[in-house]
Amino acid sequence: MIDVNTELFKRTSPVRKIGIIENLKQEELSRISETTILRIVKETGRRIRGTRDYEFYVHPDRRKGNKWNSVIEGLWLYKGKLSVMVYVQFSNTDTSLIVPFNDFFRKGDFKGTIKRDDRYGNLQTYYYVYDEKDKVEVIRSFCLEYINTKYKSKLSNNE
Template sequence: MTNVNTELFRRTAPVKKIEIIKNMTQDELLSISKETILRIVKETGRRVTGSRNYEFYVQPGRRKGNDWISVIEGIWLYKGKLSIITYIQVDDDAAASIIVPFNDFFKEGAFRGSIRSEDFYGNIQTNYFVYGKRAKAEVIRSFCIEFIYIKYKSKISEKIQVGV
């Protein structure tokens, strides 16, 4: 069983790291520690000007969600606390982003969230979204792959241009 907490930071070729991450099982991905996510955000996230806060966004093509109504956009580190940025498709023509505390999202079992919005006539509607184990593992996989693509951007683009 590969330990993702150490595998991400080893001195290995970036293409090999991506291959390892893509081949990890659900349990291996869910064993990632909060400290590893914190390190990912601090190393490759964008620092908010004039503060100690960081924002780590996943590119739209690599974002993962619950295959239904929502997708995870990234992670924020504000005032020392990690939060997950969740994009939710409310209606056909309405969408919203909400911030979910990291510990709440990755606690044991499925994460169940909701968002309240108004429909065309001003009636309050509640939309629900659920992230099970499989969806949470895919979210972690997208964070890890995005970390590799950001950190080793020049090395990966060279390999892709050469045809490896």
């Protein structure tokens, strides 16, 4: 069994790393720790000028969601706290939200809500749900984005 927390940062070829990440099973991907994700954000994230904060965006082609009404845009490290950027789209509203990392990746399904006015001014509650399988695919997209961002020049030479 592969320990992804160390395998991701080993000195192996980026193509091999991508192959490893794409072939991982759900339980192996669910073992990726928050410290690994934090390292990914700090190494390849975009630093916000004048602060210690980082933004880590996933390329639109690699973004994963719940295959229904939302998609994960990336990660946000603000004042030492890691958060997930979620883009949610409904029939009459679309918005981006910041959800704490630990709340989103807690065991079990994540059930998020948004309260917005509809077109008549009535307050409506909208829901979006991520099950364990969806959350694992989100983690896979973070790892693939890390490899593609960090080793961009090496990957473009191989193509």
